[in-house]
Amino acid sequence: MPIKSNVNYRNRGMFLEHIINDTNQYYLREDKAIIYKKPTPIKVLNVSYRSKKTTIINKAVFSETSTLDYNGIYKGKYIEFDAKECRSKTSFPLSNIKNHQMIHIKNILNHGGIVFLIIFMNNRFYLFDGKDLLDFVNNNDRKSIPIETIERQGHIINEGFIPRLDYISVVENIYFKENNYGEFKK
């Protein structure tokens, strides 16, 4: 049943975004962190004006972003990340991250920001640090990160009830507590 499987995949595609948005609303309510998903940029091709205040977009296409999807602030620090669902059980394709996003990740690290990916793979959630991502890309010719590397270097984020995906507690452990990372892992 290819149609059903297609629907499931779309649902899965929204699943990660959905639980992260839920979690971000929880963080906001609890005043723990302020993280928003950036709107998807669009290129507007045609508009009409229904009134002075209402503009109707009649034609537009989604366009690419130079940055990652989520950003905000936690304990005064700048945080940015992207959320990726990975269908492959054996490796995470680097084609998921565009070249200008790689440059952006490097820039954020250079400016002392916290930057990472949340990868949903094999029914697990991993926080994968931006520096580890850049190191992998710089030291490998591979077009994907093998699951073994993700399991070794990534940090499991446990799924919960409230909040549904408490990635900030993992951020706290990695970037604010472990001394071997320095103030920030660099």
Added chain:
Amino acid sequence: MPIKSNVNYRNRGMFLEHIINDTNQYYLREDKAIIYKKPTPIKVLNVSYRSKKTTIINKAVFSETSTLDYNGIYKGKYIEFDAKECRSKTSFPLSNIKNHQMIHIKNILNHGGIVFLIIFMNNRFYLFDGKDLLDFVNNNDRKSIPIETIERQGHIINEGFIPRLDYISVVENIYFKENNYGEFKK
């Protein structure tokens, strides 16, 4: 000539955004700060799929944002601001800032972020601190900030050539140098 004046106003409306975007590109090139304008959020009402990869938006409307338009990182610190052109020469209408944006500004301040407005008024550019904005709102019943207050509490940003509006040097002076502000003005 009302049509001409309308066109001028639209041009002016884009002018501030344009010079800030130019400036942000300069900061990015010079590796001084990483600040992006967030895309305007839209509510998609109808789409069609031209191919697996191309989605055409057939109907959409712009929607409101809970946050401010620009955010990013400077010297490891989270920065967020909004840019407002003000036609009135005597006061800045607070209707420019929505209630949920006020709450957002308060939250960002509580988390140690730098937050402000850039107000273009009387052909001058002012950086107006988020804390001063909240204080004004809390201590006044007025629906607008008089120009005298903006001149007294705001910080002039000089227009230049490259970059065109070097607001980061003003941020540096206000939030990173002046001891009377504490680490951050609070």
